[in-house]
Amino acid sequence: MRICALKIKLDTPEGLFGFETTFSEHLNIIRGNNSSGKSTIYNSIIYCLGMEEIIGSKGPKSLPYALKEHFNYNGREIKIESSKVMLEIKNHEGKTVTISRVIIDKVKSNKLIEVIDGPILTQKLTPTEVRPTYVHDSGGASKEEGFHFFLEKFLNYNLPTVPLSNSTAQTKLYLQTVFAALIIEQKRGWSDYLANIPYYGIRDAKTHVAEFLLNLNVFENNILLDSLNKESIKLHQEWDFKLREIERVSSENSVFISNLPTKLVSDFDRDKLSINKKTFTQSITLEEYIKELQSERAKLDHLETSKASSDTEQQLSELDKLTADIEKLSNSYELLISRENLSISSLKEYEHFILEIREDLERNKAAFKLKSLGAELNIRTASDFCPTCSSPISDSLAQQLTKANEMSLEENINYLNKQSEMITRQIRGLRSELKDIESIKSDLSKRIDEKRRLLSTIKKAVILGEGNVKAIYMRQIQVEDELKKLDSAALELEAAIESLSNLSKDFSTNQKARKELPENLLSDEDSKKISVFQSFFRANASAFGYSSADINLVEINKGSLTPYLFSTELREMADIKSDSSASDFVRLIWSYLIALYQTSTFSLNQKTFIGNHPKFILFDEPGQHSMGEESQRALFNLLGSEKGLQSIVAASFDESDAVFNEATHGVKFNLISLDIKCIKPLQS
DSSP states (O other): OEEEEEEEEEEETTEEEEEEEEOOSSEEEEEOOTTSSHHHHHHHHHHHTTOGGGGTOSGGGGSOGGGTTEEEETTEEEEOSEEEEEEEEEOTTOOEEEEEEEEEOSSSOTTEEEEEESOTTTTTOOOOOEEEEEOSSTTTTTSTTBHHHHHHHHTTOOOOEEEBTTSSOEEEOOHHHHHTTTEEOTTTTTSSTTTTOOOSSBTTHHHHHHHHHTTOTHHHHHHHHHHHHHHHHHHHHHHHHHHHHHHHHHHHHTEEEETOOSSOOSSOOGGGOEEEEEOSSOEEEHHHHHHHHHHHHHHHHHHHHHOOSOOHHHHHHHHHHHHHHHHHHHHHHHHHHHHHHHHHHHHHHHHHHHHHHHHHHHHHHHHHHHHHHHHHHTOGGGGTBOTTTOOBOOSOSSOOSSGGGOOOHHHHHHHHHHHHHHHHHHHHHHHHHHHHHHHHHHHHHHHHHHHHHHHHHHHHHHHHTOOTHHHHHHHHHHHHHHHHHHHHHHHHHHHHHHHHHHHHHHHHHHHHHHHHSOGGGOOHHHHHHHHHHHHHHHHHHHHTTOOSSOGGGEEEOTTTOSEEETTEEGGGGOOTTSHHHHHHHHHHHHHHHHHHHHHHTOOSSSSOOOSOOOSEEEEESOOOSSOOHHHHHHHHHHHHHOTTOEEEEEEOGGGOHHHHHHHHTTOOOEEEEOOSOSOEEOOO
């Protein structure tokens, strides 16, 4: 993007006032004294682009009073009736538009930005097609009517989505965050590499801006990782749902599945599973149990056809057998109740015990912390005395019979942790056992009811002199009903197990794709770009006279994309109280921001640009902290020599011609020199 021209227009009772200028495509220096209006011009550019959040506010609040209230001209205070800023910009395809935004106006809102086709300022054209857009309202970056949506498309950007700090959600890497690497204001801009990045709740926003400008593949990998994470969460949820479904069917039919993983695994083997029927005395496979029922049904069918008359003796024998079965099942039920009560009692004891262990563990940890702090701080606790009441503190909270057998606090903590783990396993086992008991109780109760109904039927048959046919028929119905229910359960369980198998395969694919992602999500090409970025950064810092550390030992950290010296971020080593150290850190900021551009436009064939840098930079007073003229000249030389880069620098040069001449000696640049005040009468 190129900034071609700027016009500030102020309507007053005394006529039209303001400022207008054009910019070259390379280095532009806006020179003026501290009260001449450099910041007025600089902030007007930012305001017209809708980027004033970079300088700390929204709307006209970001601008000086001389653009919205009144200004002084020839000793007179002139009131402003309305004001606006116009900025002509051009993109890489050569398309030119002129942006117009009011500062104060009786009709138009300052949230309105009008986009006019054509070079209205440089060629003095009459506006024809005007596109109204808006800023600082919902949808400004995502809707057709939003100005930042327009500007994103004008720059041929497709801004990525990035994670939010306190959420798993994603948001757009807003254009304002990117521009924080291009526009550096005077007050806070020279305190960090991207000091004025607006806060949108984006996690690691500075890193993502650098990644975007360098066009790293890490965004694609992040999108893939996010997709894999969401898929993994969904697979776990579906697995848990299927387990609950299996648990429901199993409980309703008194069956259980052995070797069934309770958590999603990538190596699920359905052949290791076994569906079993639970009884009080035994456990057989569901398939075997169904075969037993089918065999009983066949015998009953045979009896039904062979018994057409009464057989009292056989009926009485059947009554005895049923009575014995009911008694046996009832005894089993009573034993199960006793076992259940015992397990409940044990569970309560263990739950109480685990609470005591955890309380003891917390006390031991607190005592250990006190002792550790005392040892470090040399307070009396180091000598085993309480710092509050001066009473002796034993190195173990457990009461021991002999001091020789006392455990240390650390040993006691380890012991209690192991105890806690053991009791937790016991509690988990008891809860599982109680669940099984409840299922078996339900099955026994059902079988007792069935036997009692059959017993009642046979008794009536004996009294009425009827044959066995009625009793046989009733038992046939019971067996048939149970077979239908178990067949249905078996089909449901098989379908659920098949689903688990498919989920496991999908999870295995997910995990494999995750492992194939590169370290730090950086591709080989990304690593090469970072290496080039590091080389440019070092070269720039050396050219600017950085001397606080050996620049050849400084590396760009692949995680944060910021300069590190060994394991410490270079920014943390700067002593801002020292002018020499602070000015050295400003040199690092110069080096970093320009290296982002250099790396973004670096290409072996000099034709294909590999990055997303829009190829312009705005610096306000870069010569901070008594920066020497030699360093400033090196900066201007580099900015002026980068052929594809447009730079606009506003500086006062200590209001000294000598400093200005020394800092710009031998540098090619376009000078925009300001008079005492930049605001002056304009032609209509």
